[in-house]
Amino acid sequence: MLARGAVRTVGVCTRYCTRYTSTVNDEPEFEDYEEYPSDKYKPAEEMIQKFLRVDHAGEVGANDIYAGQMAVLGRTKEAPIIQHMWDQEKVHRAKMNELIVEHRVRPTVLLPIWRAAGFALGAGTALIGKEGAMACTVAVEDTIVTHYTDQIREIIDQGKEEEYKELLQIIKKFRDEELEHHDTGIEHGAELAPQYKLLTKVIKLGCQTAIKIAERV
Numbered sequence: 001m002l003a004r005g006a007v008r009t010v011g012v013c014t015r016y017c018t019r020y021t022s023t024v025n026d027e028p029e030f031e032d033y034e035e036y037p038s039d040k041y042k043p044a045e046e047m048i049q050k051f052l053r054v055d056h057a058g059e060v061g062a063n064d065i066y067a068g069q070m071a072v073l074g075r076t077k078e079a080p081i082i083q084h085m086w087d088q089e090k091v092h093r094a095k096m097n098e099l100i101v102e103h104r105v106r107p108t109v110l111l112p113i114w115r116a117a118g119f120a121l122g123a124g125t126a127l128i129g130k131e132g133a134m135a136c137t138v139a140v141e142d143t144i145v146t147h148y149t150d151q152i153r154e155i156i157d158q159g160k161e162e163e164y165k166e167l168l169q170i171i172k173k174f175r176d177e178e179l180e181h182h183d184t185g186i187e188h189g190a191e192l193a194p195q196y197k198l199l200t201k202v203i204k205l206g207c208q209t210a211i212k213i214a215e216r217v
Helices: 002-026 046-073 079-102 111-128 130-157 165-187 196-216
Strands: none
Touching: 046 079, 046 111, 046 130, 046 165, 046 196, 079 165, 111 130, 111 196, 130 165, 130 196
């Protein structure tokens, strides 16, 4: 059973990589900073650079997680629920693409790895069943909600809420939508997934590690 599941996961991920390789080009280009109007595209301070690098990586990864889930569960009755959450994540990703260009933040160099890992995580947990997919959603979104809340708190603690008022509003909006996804996962059987506590603990640890790495590279 596990061997067949592993083979299926590899097959799905291989098809994904073939189909979506070109989507890497959807990410913004960063070679032409000198051509950007200097009054608009100014380097952000270190705190915001760190925030946006991680947030961009997280939203890109979240999109690929939902892509993986839909690759497996796209024809099930849960598909509309997953698609709704994915559609919101697409908006998040598009906005983060804008923000990293506006603030001249280079994305993490590990973005291709995060994308592949995100899809594998989404597809792999979906192969467990809808409960596995929802457990993945709960674990990932719980980590993201905590992360966004920490960013909001740090901006306020630094007395930067007026300077970064627009960014603060965006982070709050995204945080609330991620919390909605978390609650949706709970409502749709996440806690019924096999080894739910262990599964979510491992996924959270992976997400927290990815955040720490993306802050630096």
